[in-house]
Amino acid sequence: MSKEKLGLNTICTHVGEIKDEQFKGAVSPIYLSSSYEFLDVDVKRYPRYFNTPNQEYLSKKIAALEHAEAALIFGSGMAAISHMFLAFLQKGDHLVVQNTLYGGTLNFIKEEFPKYGIEYTFTNGYKVDDFEAVIQPNTKLIHIETPSNPLLTITDIKAIAKLGKSKNIVTSIDNTFASPVNQNPIDLGIDLVMHSATKYFGGHSDICAGAVAGTNEHIERIWNVSKNLGGSLSDMTVWMLERSMKTLGLRVKAQTKNAMKMAKWLNKHPKIAKVYYPGLKSHPEYNLAKSQMKGFGAMLSFELVDDLDAYQFQKSLTLIKSSMSLAGVESTVISPHLTSHALLTLDERKNVGISDQLIRFSVGIEDVKDLKQDINNAIKRILK
Numbered sequence: 420m421s422k423e424k425l426g427l428n429t430i431c432t433h434v435g436e437i438k439d440e441q442f443k444g445a446v447s448p449i450y451l452s453s454s455y456e457f458l459d460v461d462v463k464r465y466p467r468y469f470n471t472p473n474q475e476y477l478s479k480k481i482a483a484l485e486h487a488e489a490a491l492i493f494g495s496g497m498a499a500i501s502h503m504f505l506a507f508l509q510k511g512d513h514l515v516v517q518n519t520l521y522g523g524t525l526n527f528i529k530e531e532f533p534k535y536g537i538e539y540t541f542t543n544g545y546k547v548d549d550f551e552a553v554i555q556p557n558t559k560l561i562h563i564e565t566p567s568n569p570l571l572t573i574t575d576i577k578a579i580a581k582l583g584k585s586k587n588i589v590t591s592i593d594n595t596f597a598s599p600v601n602q603n604p605i606d607l608g609i610d611l612v613m614h615s616a617t618k619y620f621g622g623h624s625d626i627c628a629g630a631v632a633g634t635n636e637h638i639e640r641i642w643n644v645s646k647n648l649g650g651s652l653s654d655m656t657v658w659m660l661e662r663s664m665k666t667l668g669l670r671v672k673a674q675t676k677n678a679m680k681m682a683k684w685l686n687k688h689p690k691i692a693k694v695y696y697p698g699l700k701s702h703p704e705y706n707l708a709k710s711q712m713k714g715f716g717a718m719l720s721f722e723l724v725d726d727l728d729a730y731q732f733q734k735s736l737t738l739i740k741s742s743m744s745l746a747g748v749e750s751t752v753i754s755p756h757l758t759s760h761a762l763l764t765l766d767e768r769k770n771v772g773i774s775d776q777l778i779r780f781s782v783g784i785e786d787v788k789d790l791k792q793d794i795n796n797a798i799k800r801i802l803k
């Protein structure tokens with residue numbers, strides 16, 4: 420059975436299942452051993468070697484979803500991204516990284532890279548020229564995020580992959596926002612795809628995990644660093660992640676559909692000043708998004724008009740929760756200036772376009788009519 424031929428939902432449901440040979444149960448057993456036989460075995464298994472049965476098999480599902488040869492699962496998205504960076508960058512190397520970036524990734528680079536003697540440059544924008552302009556002779560990795568957090572900018576994935584190949588530079592992408600349901604960067608030539616599995620992979624706001632997918636060679640290179648740094652995920656959580664991922668396709672497609680409806684509605688709303696969503700024709704990279712994404716995703720951001728207080732607005736929502744994280748089946752909102760980008764100075768925030776009126780909206784699976792009503796009620800409440 421060729422994995423490439425399987426449909427998305429079949430991969431989600433079946434690839435990487437562990438057959439329960441002993442009792443013939445319908446789902447993968449959990450193997451909680453932290454100690455395995457070492458005499459006469461093909462694989463010396465150990466949780467921190469990322470190769471317990473549950474880790475090894477769930478990796479196959481993630482690799483299949485990202486059309487990659489291999490994958491590794493981590494204890495968090497930041498473990499995935501930090502191990503990936505440290506595998507491809509050493510003292511004296513240079514990273515080119517997008518300026519519109521997940522706050523945690525930005526902090527990791529700024530706070531940790533100097534300790535390792537790794538150089539980096541943030542781009543001035545998200546266009547290919549912005550990346551090419553800052554490449555140095557010692558650049559070893561280009562890292563992009565598209566759609567980006569929280570302004571949903573779109574970077575040309577194919578063009579970045581081509582740029583990297585032309586200069587012998589490895590390319591990586593944070594594919595968390597799109598998920599493999601809406602975007603497969605490896606098909607567009609990107610080398611490494613990472614995910615905060617805390618988000619859509621988990622999907623129920625109850626798991627913290629991460630993943631990286633790529634070629635066997637690249638994943639082995641990361642593994643060589645990861646086995647030293649640790650950061651593997653407990654098998655109990657790996658099993659929960661497997662359960663969650665069976666519905667990844669169903670969930671993300673439903674959320675994506677809802678997001679499109681909400682974006683269109685918010686875009687016409689008199690109390691909303693601006694909507695950022697790549698599925699709107701008014702989005703500056705709508706055509707690019709359409710060409711490289713299978714769906715426009717379920718994340719959007721909007722700015723409230725000036726006479727509405729963003730803090731009061733979020734307090735007044737009853738169904739939609741204000742929440743640090745994103746991508747659960749429940750809709751959530753967040754003020755980026757109070758959370759992910761709180762460590763930036765006001766000037767830095769202005770530079771990347773994050774105003775105090777900006778609300779990031781992670782659209783869930785609820786009925787759209789109820790989401791609309793919750794937003795309208797909240798606005799009415801604070802206008803009083």
Ligand SMILES: *Cc1c(COP(=O)(O)O)cnc(C)c1O
Pocket residue numbers: 495496497498521523524568593595596614615616617618627628629
């Ligand atoms: C949450 C997130 C991360 C970090 O993942 P954790 O699981 O919180 O460590 C990285 N990138 C993006 C886009 C995210 O949303």
